Amino acid sequence: MASQGSASSASRSRSMGSMPVVKCYHDEVAHLRTVRHEGPTQGKRFFGCSHWPRSCGFFKWADLTDNINELQLLLFEKDVEISSLEYEKEELERNVKMLKEREAQLEEEVAELAIKNTET
Numbered sequence: 001m002a003s004q005g006s007a008s009s010a011s012r013s014r015s016m017g018s019m020p021v022v023k024c025y026h027d028e029v030a031h032l033r034t035v036r037h038e039g040p041t042q043g044k045r046f047f048g049c050s051h052w053p054r055s056c057g058f059f060k061w062a063d064l065t066d067n068i069n070e071l072q073l074l075l076f077e078k079d080v081e082i083s084s085l086e087y088e089k090e091e092l093e094r095n096v097k098m099l100k101e102r103e104a105q106l107e108e109e110v111a112e113l114a115i116k117n118t119e120t
Contacts, residue, residue, distance in 0.1 A: 024049040024058035032062055 024030040030047035045062040049055035 022047045022060060022062075024051075025056035026051060026058075030058055030060070 022030045024047075026049065028050050031050050031052070033046055033048050035041045035044045035046065047058070047060045047062055049058045
């Protein structure tokens with residue numbers, strides 16, 4: 001068995017309803033199984049290779065810890081995205097201010113030219 005609860009590069013999760021899609025080292029959807037033997041993990045759910053018993057060794061507990069970690073990562077990514085968008089918004093606001101100032105300058109120049117044209 002592979003290390004318990006460890007994330008691997010061969011394991012990918014995507015949200016699909018409330019349960020993530022987990023892929024094994026074969027890059028196939030891992031089956032959600034339940035521990036049946038007696039002991040402290042009886043009834044606990046886990047993801048295992050779909051080719052069991054000729055398994056690739058993929059194993060991952062399907063507990064809330066993984067979901068919490070995934071949600072924390074998603075939250076972090078969204079925070080980074082928000083910060084980036086806020087920075088972009090500030091840049092755009094500076095550009096708008098600069099363009100409005102330039103517009104005012106050009107309007108003044110046009111008004112001065114119009115006055116000169118009427119004087120001549």
